[in-house]
Amino acid sequence: MGKQYSSFNALVVNQTEQFTTEVKQLSLEELPPGEVVVQVAYSGVNYKDGLAGAPDGKIVKQYPFVPGIDLAGTVLQSSDARFTEGQKVLATGFGLGVTHFGGFSEIARMPADWLTPLPASLSLREAMIVGTAGLTAAISIEQLERQGAAPEKGEVLVTGATGGVGGHAIAMLAAKGYPVVASTGRHEVAADYLKQLGASQIIPRISDAFEQGKPLQSASWQGAIDSVGGPGLSIILSKIAYGGSVALSGLTGGSQFAASVMPFILRGVNLLGIDSVLYPAEKRQHLWERIGSDLRPASFELLVDREIGLQQLPEALADILQARTQGRILVAIRPE
Known part of the structure; x- marks a missing residue:
């Protein structure tokens, strides 16, 4: 050497x-x-x-x-x-x-x-702009798609939108043609940034934007990528459309949440745990190839x-x- x-x-x-x-x-x-x-x-x-x-x-x-x-x-x-x-x-x-x-x-x-x-489609610099955060977002999207998510089925919610996972999720979903609703506590100052990433709508933090405690609310999103967790997760579950899924990867909003069984047994909602730490090597290669192709952010x-x-x-x-x-x-x- x-x-x-x-x-x-x-x-x-x-x-x-x-x-x-x-x-x-x-x-x-x-x-x-x-x-x-x-x-x-x-x-x-x-x-x-x-x-x-x-x-x-x-x-x-x-x-x-x-x-x-x-x-x-x-x-x-x-x-x-x-x-x-x-x-x-x-x-x-x-x-x-x-x-x-x-x-x-x-x-x-x-x-x-x-x-x-x-992958040949990525530079070393691009790979580290993506990093763990972007890989987690890509895993989340792939898991949502395995449960039936598709661009023509409606909006996907992304929480923690200004964070690493959230930002990559917005950019990757937008690259695939999904309409994206971005949720963040910084919605007033970050709106232009999130729209540049590809969000079609920006809303406040979930716990501030919607009523808590209702087991079912109006179905607003076909799915969600949640990197926040905490009390807002129960609200998200209550607003997912029939057969939709929530990909959960974070706990910056807290590790505990209270939820009803209603979204699961009346709307067939799926709660998907997302882990990128021990994700199998053969699946990683496939996802990194996707990040350089169909999930590649516009910028x-x-x-x-x-x-x-x-x-x-x-x-x-x-x-x-x-x-x-x-x-x-x-x-x-x-x-x-």
């Missing part, structure tokens, strides 16, 4: 007498084991990364640690025949940035099973809140926990 990789920069969080988050130099010997070594070009900031960068985040179990649940880059070395030197790859989920050193590092080493070959750049380097990560990690972002924070590690 050459001398230039004997040491490299990484964002390291540590907990000794006090909690620290700083860019430090690491050596290859300090990286955890794995079959593939990758020169990281880009990463992205996710809510889980924000928790990893906080002293009370309850994500990191062992210090010192390198966060970053997403990465895209070029293979430097591989002992696994599936990957070759110079190949472009990406990785999201599994233990990356949670139990295993992650993507906020110029060099990463990981199990080969965690890597996905970069990736609209989905970027800002682009930063390793040194700006501490501030970005705080911003995502406080919902001070609009779209994805892209991290340029060693750009193409």
Whole structure:
């Protein structure tokens, strides 16, 4: 691999007498084991990364640690025949940035099973604009479609519209021709942005926009992609049309909700749990190909809140926990 990789920069969080988050130099010997070594070009900031960068985040179990649940880059070395030197790859989920050193590092080493070959239709930069958030949105859309969702059947609700999952869901649904209703607590300031992404209607936060407590309300949407959870989910379920589905992937609005069985037994509504962390590798490849084709947003750049380097990560990690972002924070590690 050459001398230039004997040491490299990484964002390291540590907990000794006090909690620290700083860019430090690491050596290859300090990286955890794995079959593939990758020169990281880009990463992205996710809510889980924000928790990893906080002293009370309850994500990191062992210090010192390198966060970053997403990465895209070029293979430097591989002992696994599936990957070759110079190949472009990406990785999201599994233990990356949670139990295993992650993507906020110029060099990463990981199990080969965690890597996905970069589709020819995407650049490394585009892949990390998408990242875990966009993959979660793509899984949500595919699951809705498996339950019968189609553009001609009516509107799809997207909650948390200015967040990573929400923004990608709007852009991907719009690319497929779905009419999209975007829900956000920032509806007054983000309306133009959400319309640019492809939303046809913008409404306030669900719990503010509709009455709570009714087991069934007028059927408004054929389906929903909910990255918020909490009390608003019961309202969403009460307003889904017959046979429709809700793809649930988040809990920023809370982990608990009270619901009636009525939407399920009278309208045949489906509640679909969406997880992108352990999503099978063979299905990932298929979805990343879709993200570069029929789910490809009209503009990736609209989905970027800002682009930063390793040194700006501490501030970005705080911003995502406080919902001070609009779209994805892209991290340029060693750009193409």
